[in-house]
Structure formats: structure tokens, C-alpha cells
Amino acid sequence: xxxxxxxxxxxxxxxxxxxxxxxxxxxxxxxxxxxxxxxxxxxxxxxxxxxxxxxxxxxxxxxxxxxxxxxxxxxxxxxxxxxxxxxxxxxxxxxxxxxxxxxxxxxxxxxxxxxxxxxxxxxxxxxxxxxxxxxxxxxxxxxxxxxxxxxxxxxxxxxxxxxxxxxxxxxxxxxxxxxxxxxxxxxxxxxxxxxxxxxxxxxxxxxxxxxxxxxxxxxxxxxxxxxxxxxxxxxxxxxxxxxxxxxxxxxxxxxxxxxxxxxxxxxxxxxxxxxxxxxxxxxxxxxxxxxxxxxxxxxxxxxxxxxxxxxxxxxxxxxxxxxxxxxxxxxxxxxxxxxxxxxxxxxxxxxxxxxxxxxxxxxxxxxxxxxxxxxxxxxxxxxxxxxxxxxxxxxxxxxx
Amino acid sequence: xxxxxxxxxxxxxxxxxxxxxxxxxxxxxxxxxxxxxxxxxxxxxxxxxxxxxxxxxxxxxxxxxxxxxxxxxxxxxxxxxxxxxxxxxxxxxxxxxxxxxxxxxxxxxxxxxxxxxxxxxxxxxxxxxxxxxxxxxxxxxxxxxxxxxxxxxxxxxxxxxxxxxxxxxxxxxxxxxxxxxxxxxxxxxxxxxxxxxxxxxxxxxxxxxxxxxxxxxxxxxxxxxxxxxxxxxxxxxxxxxxxxxxxxxxxxxxxxxxxxxxxxxxxxxxxxxxxxxxxxxxxxxxxxxxxxxxxxxxxxxxxxxxxxxxxxxxxxxxxxxxxxxxxxxxxxxxxxxxxxxxxxxxxxxxxxxxxxxxxxxxxxxxxxxxxxxxxxxxxxxxxxxxxxxxxxxxxxxxxxxxxxxxxxxxxxxxxxxxxxxxxxxxxxxxxxxxxxxxx
Numbered sequence: 001x002x003x004x005x006x007x008x009x010x011x012x013x014x015x016x017x018x019x020x021x022x023x024x025x026x027x028x029x030x031x032x033x034x035x036x037x038x039x040x041x042x043x044x045x046x047x048x049x050x051x052x053x054x055x056x057x058x059x060x061x062x063x064x065x066x067x068x069x070x071x072x073x074x075x076x077x078x079x080x081x082x083x084x085x086x087x088x089x090x091x092x093x094x095x096x097x098x099x100x101x102x103x104x105x106x107x108x109x110x111x112x113x114x115x116x117x118x119x120x121x122x123x124x125x126x127x128x129x130x131x132x133x134x135x136x137x138x139x140x141x142x143x144x145x146x147x148x149x150x151x152x153x154x155x156x157x158x159x160x161x162x163x164x165x166x167x168x169x170x171x172x173x174x175x176x177x178x179x180x181x182x183x184x185x186x187x188x189x190x191x192x193x194x195x196x197x198x199x200x201x202x203x204x205x206x207x208x209x210x211x212x213x214x215x216x217x218x219x220x221x222x223x224x225x226x227x228x229x230x231x232x233x234x235x236x237x238x239x240x241x242x243x244x245x246x247x248x249x250x251x252x253x254x255x256x257x258x259x260x261x262x263x264x265x266x267x268x269x270x271x272x273x274x275x276x277x278x279x280x281x282x283x284x285x286x287x288x289x290x291x292x293x294x295x296x297x298x299x300x301x302x303x304x305x306x307x308x309x310x311x312x313x314x315x316x317x318x319x320x321x322x323x324x325x326x327x328x329x330x331x332x333x334x335x336x337x338x339x340x341x342x343x344x345x346x347x348x349x350x351x352x353x354x355x356x357x358x359x360x361x362x363x364x365x366x367x368x369x370x371x372x373x374x375x376x377x378x379x380x381x382x383x384x385x386x387x388x389x390x391x392x393x394x395x396x397x398x399x400x
Numbered sequence: 401x402x403x404x405x406x407x408x409x410x411x412x413x414x415x416x417x418x419x420x421x422x423x424x425x426x427x428x429x430x431x432x433x434x435x436x437x438x439x440x441x442x443x444x445x446x447x448x449x450x451x452x453x454x455x456x457x458x459x460x461x462x463x464x465x466x467x468x469x470x471x472x473x474x475x476x477x478x479x480x481x482x483x484x485x486x487x488x489x490x491x492x493x494x495x496x497x498x499x500x501x502x503x504x505x506x507x508x509x510x511x512x513x514x515x516x517x518x519x520x521x522x523x524x525x526x527x528x529x530x531x532x533x534x535x536x537x538x539x540x541x542x543x544x545x546x547x548x549x550x551x552x553x554x555x556x557x558x559x560x561x562x563x564x565x566x567x568x569x570x571x572x573x574x575x576x577x578x579x580x581x582x583x584x585x586x587x588x589x590x591x592x593x594x595x596x597x598x599x600x601x602x603x604x605x606x607x608x609x610x611x612x613x614x615x616x617x618x619x620x621x622x623x624x625x626x627x628x629x630x631x632x633x634x635x636x637x638x639x640x641x642x643x644x645x646x647x648x649x650x651x652x653x654x655x656x657x658x659x660x661x662x663x664x665x666x667x668x669x670x671x672x673x674x675x676x677x678x679x680x681x682x683x684x685x686x687x688x689x690x691x692x693x694x695x696x697x698x699x700x701x702x703x704x705x706x707x708x709x710x711x712x713x714x715x716x717x718x719x720x721x722x723x724x725x726x727x728x729x730x731x732x733x734x735x736x737x738x739x740x741x742x743x744x745x746x747x748x749x750x751x752x753x754x755x756x757x758x759x760x761x762x763x764x765x766x767x768x769x770x771x772x773x774x775x776x777x778x779x780x781x782x783x784x785x786x787x788x789x790x791x792x793x794x795x796x797x798x799x800x801x802x803x804x805x806x807x808x809x810x811x812x813x814x815x816x817x818x819x820x821x822x823x824x825x826x827x828x829x830x831x832x833x834x835x836x837x838x839x
Contacts, residue, residue, distance in 0.1 A: 077682055109686040131646040141685050142641035142664050143442040153646040166644060172486040173641065175444045175469065211480075 039069035040078045047086055052179075054246040056285035062086055063286075077107040084116040088123070091288040093318050096120035111141035118149060125319040127156065127350060144173045144180060148187060155191065156321070158351035164191050182212035186221055194354070196385040198225055216245045223254065228387030232262040249275045249282070249289075253296055257390040272300060290314035291326055298330045299391060308334050321347045321357075329360045337367035355381040355388030359396050366399070375400055443469045444484035445639040447669040448614055449582050452635040452749050453779040454623075454757045454772065457819055461571060461620045462753060464491050465780070465823060466637035466669070467580065472613040474547065474829040481546055481577060482521055483509040483615055487641050488663055491619055493626060494634040499693030499746030503626065504530040505619055507575065509543075521546040527573055541565035543576035547613070547828040556825050564820060570622045574821035578616040581780040581823045583812045610813035611827050618821035623753050632739045634748030635777075636670035636692060665689055670748040671731050671775070672784045677707050678731075692746035695732060699745055702728050707792045717801035719793045726796035730775045738766070739776050751777030763810055767795055767802075780816045780823065785809070 034042070043066035050058035063086055069079040084099035100117035107113060114137035121130035131153050138146035151166035167188045174181035189204030202225045208218035220242040226235035239255040256271030279293050291314035297307040311330040315323035324347035331340035344361045362377030378400035387393050451465040468489070472481045483489065488508060492501035506528040512520060527539040544559045545552075553559065564574050626633055640663040667688045669675070678701050679687045687698060708721040731747060734740035739750040758772045763783040765773025767790060774782040786806035795802025814824050 107682040110682055111685045135645045135647075138644045139664065140689065141666055142643055143445065143666060147644060150644050150646050157646070162648070169486055169642065169644070172484050173442055173444060175484070176480045176482060 034068075036069045036072045036076055036079070039065045039072070040076060040082065043069060043079065043082050043086075047082060047089065051089065052246075054248040056282045056287055059086060059090060059285050059287065075106055077103050077110060077113070080106070081110075081112050081116050084120070088116060088119050090286050091123070091291070091318065093120040093123040097124065109140070111137055111145070114140065115145050115149065122152070122156070123318045123320050123322075125321065125323070127153075142169075144170045144184060147173065148184060151187070151191075155194075156350050156352050158353040160191060160195055160353060164188065167191060177211055179212050179215070182208040182215040182218060185211060186215070186217045189218075189221055193221070193224065193387075194385055196355075196383075196387065198228055198387070201225055214241075214245070216242050216251075219245075220251050220254065223258070224387070224390070227258060227261070227390050232258060236262065247274075247278060249278050249292065249296065252278060253300075254390065261390055272302075288314075288317065291318065291323055294330055295326045298326070298333050299389075301333070304330070304334050308336075315343075321350060321352060325354075325357050325360060328364065332360065332364045332367050335367070337364055340364045341368065353384055355385040356392070358384060359388065359392055362396070362399070442666070444482075445487055445641060445666045446470055447637050447639060447667050448580070449672065450635065450637045450669045450749055450778065451581075451780055452751050452777045454751075454753065454755075454777075455620075455820075455822065456757045456759070458620055459757055460624070461622050462626055462633070462751070463820075463822065464493075464619045464621070464635055465581075465616055465821070466491060467578070467582075467614040467616045467823075468639070469615045470612075471580075472546075472577065472615070472826070474611070474613055474827045480521060481613070481615060482511060482523055483507075483525070483543075483575070484641075485509055485511055485523075487639055489617065490638045490640070491617065492636050492638060494692070494741075494746070494748060495626060495628045497630070497632070497634065497741030497746075498744055499634070499695065499748065500691065502531065505538075505621075506530060506535075507617060509575075521577075523575075525575055527567065529567075536568070538568045539565050539573050541573055541575060546577045547826045549828045553828070556828065560821075560825055567619075567621070570625065572620045572820060574616075574618045576615065577613050577826045578821070578823035579812075579814055579826050580612050580614045581812050581816055583610075583783075583809050584785045584807055613826035614823075616821065616823050618823070620820055627753055630741065631754040632734060632741050632750055632752045634670070634692070634734075634741060634746060634750050636668055636748050638665050638668040640665045665691075668692075670746075672778065673788055674731065674747055677788070678702055678705060680706070692748050693744075695747050696745040698747075699728060699732065702731055705792055708794075711789075711793055711801070711805070715801075715805075717793060717799075717804070719799055719801050720797060726794075727791065730791060730796070735766070735775065738771065749778055750775070764790075767791075781811060783810055 043062045043064075046058045046062035046065065050056060050062065063083070066079045066082045066086065069076050070083070073079070080099055080103035084096045084103060087093070087096035087099055096116060097120035100113055100120060103110070103113045104117060114133050118130045118133035118137060121127075121133060134146065134149045134153050138150055147166045147170035151163045151170065154160075154163040154166060167184060170184040171181065171188055174184045185204050185208035189201040189208065192204065193201035202222065205218045205222045205225065208215050209222075212218075219238050223235040223238035223242065226232075226238060236255065236258045239251060239258055242251045243255055252271050253275050256268045256275070259265070259271060260268035275296055279289050282289050290310045294307045294311040294314055297303050298311070308330040311323070311327040315327045324343045328340045328343035328347055331337070331343065341364050344357070344364050347357050348361070358377050358381035362374045362381060365371075365377055366374035378396045381388060381396050382393070382400060386397075388396075446468060448467045448470045449465075450467075451463070453463055454461070455463045466489075468483065469481055488506060490507070491505040493503040494500060495502040507525055508528075509523045509525045511523055521543075522545050523543045525541050525543065526537055527541065529536050529538045542563055542565075544556070544563045547553055547556050560574075560576065563576055564572055566572050643662040643664045665688065668690075670692060675684055675687060679698060680701060683698070703724050704722050705724060705727060708719050708724070711717055711719050712721065728745070729735055729740075732745040733743060734750040739752040741750060755771050755776060758770050761773055761779060761781055762768030762770035763773075763781055764770070764787055765779075765782045766776055767787055773779050774784055774787055778784065783806070789805035789807070790802045793799060793801040793805050816822050817824055
């Protein structure tokens with residue numbers, strides 16, 4: 001039996017609650033039949049709450065409301081875009097693309113449609129189409145949505161300065177206050193961090209926390225800066241705050257890595273076990289997590305064989321450079337270096353400047369018995385970002 | 401465009417706007433660590449209101465006021481609102497009635513380096529006048545800071561007054577944080593009650609915009625610089641942002657094109673509430689991108705307004721739902737004998753500059769027998785929500801419902817100033833009326 005079927009008690013409770021709740025909140029049951037507009041509002045609000053709080057049970061509520069809206073009015077573009085975004089959030093990018101295309105046929109002049117469509121295309125590895133879609137979005141409506149996506153596209157293309165320029169425009173458009181501003185500032189900081197610029201990253205994260213005190217993404221990002229500086233106690237405090245607000249697998253995993261780095265393996269293991277439990281919660285709520293879980297397990301040396309299969313499945317479902325990279329990393333950790341090299345090349349085909357991908361390539365070269373090439377990739381990784389991973393950057397430094 | 405302010409009767413319409421403006425899934429990256437907020441805020445490009453009138457204290461000038469950044473909350477932590485540095489703001493004036501700007505006053509703002517997080521929200525700005533193909537900088541001004549409180553920003557009135565700048569060749573300008581002069585009962589509309597008392601013509605509403613601020617631009621332009629033979633000009637505000645393409649950066653990092661040189665309009669505002677109430681969801685982005693000169697393509701939505709049907713559903717008033725030539729005239733060509741600019745359909749705020757200001761303005765403007773108010777221009781005190789509701793209800797067609805509707809809020813919560821820049825000083829964070837002091 002696959003571990004999926006062993007979904008824990010928590011997941012079962014959530015699933016029961018969803019069934020019982022009819023997936024639409026109680027206030028609405030009491031009122032008369034909700035209008036299409038109200039359903040769209042509810043659906044989008046639930047989707048946003050899921051994103052903000054990391055509560056995956058919101059996805060089903062969002063879906064029910066949006067589906068009902070679409071039943072009432074099959075031409076409701078906002079419902080279609082909402083469902084496309086929801087499919088993307090659950091990592092079902094083929095479905096996301098199909099829904100966005102339906103919305104596009106109905107409303108080719110509406111900017112949001114291109115956002116959802118481009119997001120799906122990126123994750124499906126169809127970069128040329130994705131970038132054209134983002135260009136179209138930026139043509140129709142330059143603003144936070146367009147600038148931040150152009151920034152991501154440029155990041156994928158290895159154009160860090162261009163990505164920074166675009167994200168700076170997004171920050172400017174966000175106006176300095178609230179969650180959107182905090183999000184854009186955090187993204188800006190992460191771009192700096194990805195090139196090892198700790199001070200500039202930290203400055204942006206602090207601006208994000210000023211724009212929205214306690215902003216969870218900035219707390220997590222700041223924890224990485226503190227860890228890079230060797231201030232593990234401070235990093236752990238920050239990550240604990242992040243996890244308390246929003247127990248997403250990546251935050252919990254980072255907290256585990258920080259405990260491990262601080263010499264507390266017992267506490268680390270506790271967090272790692274939690275990652276598995278939370279993951280099952282996401283799966284129970286219709287989120288496809290093969291890629292994320294494969295990466296976590298391969299990174300942490302857990303169930304390597306099974307994780308390789310998971311990575312293969314993930315790459316089939318979403319053949320992006322991220323999936324290429326995770327598959328390459330899973331292959332090399334299973335000792336299959338030749339095949340790994342093929343996927344590493346594919347992962348780097350856009351010219352992306354990403355220290356982790358360079359490091360993975362170094363491990364592949366090392367496995368292939370090419371120590372000179374391996375060291376050169378390790379150097380490249382560390383030159384890009386000396387602190388690219390709490391767990392693996394020290395390994396890269398040792399091997400370089 | 402107002403995000404929250406589509407102060408018009410009708411749950412359906414309100415919900416429509418909310419879903420589009422406040423919750424549209426605009427930003428949002430797929431992989432979870434990049435996922436952006438779904439709420440697509442673009443507050444610094446969000447034009448909330450536009451006013452154009454001859455003020456009693458400066459009757460030989462046209463006063464234009466445009467506001468951006470809706471619902472600035474002075475009480476929600478430090479007050480750090482600013483105009484966008486990377487956007488281009490414009491007041492457009494059409495003298496010939498063709499829906500194309502003959503004179504543009506263009507604003508660019510610049511932050512002062514690194515000072516925001518010490519609470520410094522002062523921005524430097526330039527005003528460029530574009531006329532007949534030539535561009536002239538007619539003013540360089542400085543905004544006052546946001547009103548934080550008596551310790552950080554003392555003597556706010558004097559600071560704001562000192563920020564008024566003369567335009568080269570006559571006239572003056574002000575830009576900065578202001579009290580939002582707009583008034584409407586949004587709270588009631590969101591509570592699915594629409595109007596607190598009856599159909600609203602008896603008052604009894606609550607001004608949702610009390611104690612909120614906006615960022616305003618106020619211009620006073622000598623009429624002698626604008627007037628033409630038919631005395632009527634059309635005014636609209638617009639915001640542009642730099643265009644951008646993924647591949648405008650080369651792999652080696654050398655820029656291929658300057659993003660600052662190509663602009664795309666992202667919002668416009670002529671007559672109030674058009675984007676919220678008249679233009680259907682699917683076409684809002686398109687409408688915002690275009691100039692009034694191409695508005696003929698949207699005529700059907702003025703001629704057959706959704707709002708009329710909603711009013712009938714809610715109140716059973718039997719207001720006319722089709723063939724609304726009256727609305728087409730008010731909003732797209734101007735009213736014959738008052739401020740008509742010909743047959744060209746263009747959504748602009750039209751004002752006949754030969755009509756002098758009234759000593760005691762009527763909040764219902766032309767509907768109240770006062771020709772110096774909306775839809776002949778728009779003054780701060782014009783009750784455009786009530787006017788719009790009544791207009792849609794058929795006031796101009798003599799329909800009895802045209803005297804019934806309203807949101808029950810008839811004026812701003814604080815007095816406007818009797819002098820330039822007319823919108824009052826913003827509420828300070830310290831004095832805000834929202835919190836409650838514990839004994």
C-alpha cells in the first residue's frame with residue numbers, strides 16, 4: 001500500500017469536516033440561495049485564505065463555491081480564473097491551463113486570465129508560451145501581477161538584474177503598505193539572497209516586516225539570513241514564529257534543518273516527521289505534492305528509492321526545469337549518475353542561475369568520477385550563493 | 401476607479417465590483433513558495449475621484465482635483481502612503497470635443513532617498529504641461545508629509561499651505577495626502593441592505609469615507625488658457641505605468657530597451673462610477689487602457705445599463721432599462737444647451753466654463769436646479785451617488801423614481817476648505833477616530 005492511504009487522523013478529521021460542511025460556510029447556508037457574484041467572492045476569499053494561512057481545507061470550500069458559481073453562469077470569467085488559480089495552487093497545472101484557456105476564450109481582454117495561464121505554462125515547462133503570455137499580461141495591464149511574473153521569467157532566464165528591476169517596479173506599484181507590498185519586498189529580498197547578498201536581502205525583508213508586521217514569508221526568509229550568518233538561535237526563533245503562524249511543510253522542514261545544524265537531532269527529527277504529516281493533509285485536500293515531497297525526502301536521505309519514483313511521476317505531470325532538477329538529484333542520490341546528468345542538463349537549459357541546481361550538478365559529476373568538473377560546479381554554486389542551503393551549502397564548501 | 405466605492409444601490413452590482421476589484425486573482429505564482437496575494441492591489445494607480453469646477457474664491461480659473469490610493473487608513477500603523485515613483489499621473493483636458501487631450505498636465509514623483517522608514521513621506525514632483533506637441537515643465541513642487549500626528553508632523557495646516565506651488569504662466573498646484581471628500585454609505589450597501597432608510601431620499605446613512613485619506617492632486621488653471629469657442633472642455637484623469645517585456649533584458653544583463661520610455665495606461669476616470677457601474681467585468685481592463693476618443697464601442701452599456709435592471713429587481717420601481725439616450729447624453733456627449741460637445745461619444749467630465757459658480761451650491765447639481773454642479777463638471781459637495789442613482793432611475797425622462805433614490809449620505813463628514821486645495825487636511829494617525837481609548 002502506498003503511504004498515501006495511511007493518511008493520519010488529522011487528515012481524516014479535516015476530510016470529514018469538509019463533507020459535513022458541504023464545503024460552503026454556514027453563514028451562507030442560512031441565507032437565501034447565494035448569487036453568482038457572492039459565490040465567486042466566497043470562492044476567491046477561501047482560496048486567498050488557503051494561500052495566506054496554509055490551511056489546505058480551504059481549497060475544497062473554494063472549489064465548491066466557484067463550481068456552483070459556474071453552474072449558475074457558465075460564462076462567469078472570474079469563477080473560471082478562480083478555478084484555474086485553484087488548480088494551479090493544487091499543482092494540477094494541466095487543469096489550470098485548460099481552465100485559463102476557457103476563461104481566455106470568453107474574455108480575451110481581461111488581464112488576470114493571462115496570469116493564471118502563464119503560471120500553468122511555466123510549471124508545465126512550456127517557457128516560450130509562458131513568457132509570451134506574461135508579455136501579453138504586461139501589455140494589457142502593467143502592475144504588480146505583471147511585473148512580478150516578468151521578474152520570475154527573467155530569474156528563470158538567469159537575468160538577475162532584470163528580475164530585480166521588474167520586482168522593484170512591483171514593489172513601487174504595491175505602494176508601501178500591506179500584504180502585497182510585503183510580498184513583493186520579500187521576493188526582492190529573495191532575489192538578492194539567491195546571489196548571496198545577505199545585507200541587501202535582509203534590508204528588503206525588514207522593509208517587508210515594516211509594511212506588514214509579523215509577515216510570515218519575511219520571517220522565514222529572515223531566518224535563512226540569520227542561519228547564513230551562523231546565528232542559529234536567532235534563526236530558530238524566527239522560523240518558530242513562521243511555523244506558528246503558518247505550518248507549511250517548507251517552514252517546518254527548515255526548522256528541522258536549523259535544529260539539526262544547531263546539534264539538536266532529536267528536535268530536528270520531530271520536525272521532519274511533522275513534514276510528512278502536513279504533507280498528507282495537503283494530499284487529502286487535493287494538492288499534488290509529489291515534487292515537493294520528493295525533494296524533501298531526497299534532501300534528507302529518506303526513502304530514496306520511493307522518492308525517485310515520486311520524482312519521475314512529478315516530472316511527468318509537470319515537466320518544468322524544477323522537476324528536471326529534482327529528478328536529477330533523486331537519480332544521483334540513488335547512484336544513477338548517467339541518467340541524472342541528462343536531467344541536470346535539461347534543468348539548466350534556460351541559463352537559470354541557481355546555486356542548488358549547480359550543486360546538484362557537481363554531485364552528479366563527482367558520482368561520474370569527474371572530480372575537476374565537480375569542483376568547478378561546487379565553486380560555481382558557492383560563488384552564486386554561499387548560503388544556498390542550510391543542509392547542503394556546508395557540504396559544497398567541504399567538497400569544493 | 402474606486403476599489404470599494406461603487407456607491408450605488410444594488411447588491412449584485414456591489415458584489416460584482418468587489419469580486420472584480422478587490423479579489424481578482426491577479427498575482428499568484430504557481431510554486432507555493434512564490435505564491436503571491438490573490439488580492440490585486442494596485443492602489444497607487446487607482447484613481448478614486450475626479451472633480452472639475454469653478455470655485456467661488458477663484459472664479460476665473462478651472463479647478464481640477466483628482467485622487468488616488470483609496471482608503472488610506474491613518475490609524476493602521478505608520479502612515480507611509482506615497483504616489484508611485486514609477487507611474488505617470490495625468491490630468492487630461494479636451495478643448496475640441498473629440499475625446500483626445502489637447503492639454504495634459506503630467507505628474508512624476510520622486511521619493512527622498514532612504515527616508516521612508518523614518519516616517520518621511522515627502523516627495524518631490526514635477527508638473528509637465530503637454531500642449532500642441534511641446535512639453536514644458538510648469539512647476540516643481542514638494543508634497544507635505546502624511547499627517548502622522550502633532551509630534552511628528554506639527555502645524556500640519558501650515559505645512560500643507562506651504563506646499564502650494566505656482567504654475568509658470570499662471571495657476572497653482574498642490575499634491576499630497578488629503579481627507580477624502582467623497583461621501584457614500586458603503587457599509588449599508590455591503591450589508592445587503594443597500595439603503596438604511598427606505599429608498600434613501602430621507603437621509604440617515606453613514607459616511608463610510610469618514611476618517612480616511614487619499615492622495616490628491618489639485619490644479620488651478622486660468623480659464624483664459626483653456627477656453628475655446630463653445631466654452632466647454634472635457635476632463636479626465638489617467639495613470640500610466642511602464643511597459644515591460646520578459647526579453648527586454650539580454651542574457652549578459654545589458655539592457656535592450658529602456659522600460660521608462662514606453663508607457664501603458666492602466667486607469668482612467670472621467671465621469672464618476674463608470675468603471676464600476678457601467679462597464680461590464682470582461683471589458684474593464686480594456687476600458688481602462690483606452691482614451692475617451694474610442695468610447696463609441698462602449699455605447700450599448702450606457703444605453704442599456706445593468707443598474708437599471710438591478711434597481712427594478714430590488715425596489716420594483718419600473719425604471720426604464722433600455723434606450724437610455726438620456727444617459728448617453730449626460731455621460732458621453734454632454735447635455736444639449738448645457739455642456740454638449742457635439743456628437744462624438746467620449747466619457748469625460750464636461751464643464752461649461754461660461755457658467756459662474758453658485759453662491760449656495762445644491763448637492764444634487766443640475767438635478768437640483770444648480771447648473772454649476774454635476775453633470776456640468778463636479779464639485780466636492782456634489783452628491784454623485786444620489787445623482788447617479790436618480791439619473792439611472794430615469795430623472796431626465798421624468799420618471800417619478802428619479803426623485804426617490806439615494807444612499808442617505810448627503811455630504812462629507814468634515815467641511816472642505818474654502819480655499820485651495822479645497823480637500824481638507826488628512827486625519828492624523830494620532831487623532832484618528834477609529835480606536836477607542838481605554839479608561
